[in-house]
Amino acid sequence: MNIAIIGYGRMGKTIERIAQTRGHHIVHIHNGGPMDLEALKAADVAIEFTQPEAAAENIAALLTHGIPVVSGTTGWLEHKASMDALAEQHKVGFLHASNFSLGVNLFFVMNEKLAAMMHAYPEFKPGIHEIHHTGKKDAPSGTAITAAEGVLQAYKELKGWTMNEDDQALRITADRLDPYFGTHEVHYTSDIDTITFTHEAKSRDGFALGAVMAAEWLPGKAGSFGMRDVLNL
Numbered sequence: 228m229n230i231a232i233i234g235y236g237r238m239g240k241t242i243e244r245i246a247q248t249r250g251h252h253i254v255h256i257h258n259g260g261p262m263d264l265e266a267l268k269a270a271d272v273a274i275e276f277t278q279p280e281a282a283a284e285n286i287a288a289l290l291t292h293g294i295p296v297v298s299g300t301t302g303w304l305e306h307k308a309s310m311d312a313l314a315e316q317h318k319v320g321f322l323h324a325s326n327f328s329l330g331v332n333l334f335f336v337m338n339e340k341l342a343a344m345m346h347a348y349p350e351f352k353p354g355i356h357e358i359h360h361t362g363k364k365d366a367p368s369g370t371a372i373t374a375a376e377g378v379l380q381a382y383k384e385l386k387g388w389t390m391n392e393d394d395q396a397l398r399i400t401a402d403r404l405d406p407y408f409g410t411h412e413v414h415y416t417s418d419i420d421t422i423t424f425t426h427e428a429k430s431r432d433g434f435a436l437g438a439v440m441a442a443e444w445l446p447g448k449a450g451s452f453g454m455r456d457v458l459n460l
């Protein structure tokens with residue numbers, strides 16, 4: 228398959244390596260500046276891992292020109308609904324995931340089941356903690372937000388998530404430390420003990436492999452998708 232890489236940073240370089248080991252060709256790399264839409268015509272699919280302020284513009288340009296997009300950039304989701312609409316309008320595939328690794332997607336499913344069980348025990352209060360490397364620009368992570376949304380499906384009395392102290396909402400805390408590729412912990416704390424449920428990434432390879440698998444799956448499909456569609460979870 229011919230792949231274009233949009234964003235040639237830590238993730239873009241890892242995706243290039245993993246895609247090549249799976250026999251794909253990297254036909255174009257875009258790392259800022261004006262997009263070369265002529266060169267992008269050679270791509271069956273584009274994989275976009277850039278920065279929160281760049282993602283929506285990149286994705287909109289690609290979808291408008293009929294190029295399927297796999298995007299992993301986090302911190303820009305206020306524009307996601309308009310990207311979903313563009314994918315529908317242009318009958319092209321768009322797949323965004325806050326986290327592409329198989330392990331984290333299993334963690335998301337287990338997190339929802341655990342929250343449904345724990346909600347019956349009000350002495351335990353839920354909370355989320357995430358740790359990433361110091362180069363990460365957004366906080367909390369997109370993965371922590373997805374985990375929070377999973378908890379909130381069971382804890383409907385809470386008013387969304389917050390990074391502040393607020394008993395009425397689900398608290399997310401974040402640390403930026405090196406070297407951390409992404410650690411996410413959902414904890415349930417009572418006055419006498421704490422239960423923790425954790426996913427810890429050991430490298431970026433799991434994210435990159437999931438993104439390449441999504442790129443193999445997406446071409447030929449129209450509309451907006453997530454990693455649960457790819458993994459059939």
Ligand SMILES: NC(=O)c1ccc[n+]([C@@H]2O[C@H](COP(=O)([O-])OP(=O)(O)OC[C@H]3O[C@@H](n4cnc5c(N)ncnc54)[C@H](OP(=O)(O)O)[C@@H]3O)[C@@H](O)[C@H]2O)c1
Nearest residue numbers: 234235236237238258259277281299300301325326327434
């Ligand atoms: N979904 C997942 O599984 C997952 C996993 C890991 C990371 N992420 C997310 O993926 C994103 C990228 O992470 P990273 O660690 O690779 O960041 P990074 O190392 O900072 O790489 C981002 C790259 O995008 C480039 N860039 C900036 N503006 C651009 C534009 N308008 N068009 C194209 N490229 C542009 C940057 O170039 P300059 O350096 O020259 O500005 C940089 O090379 C972040 O949002 C991160 O949270 C998601």
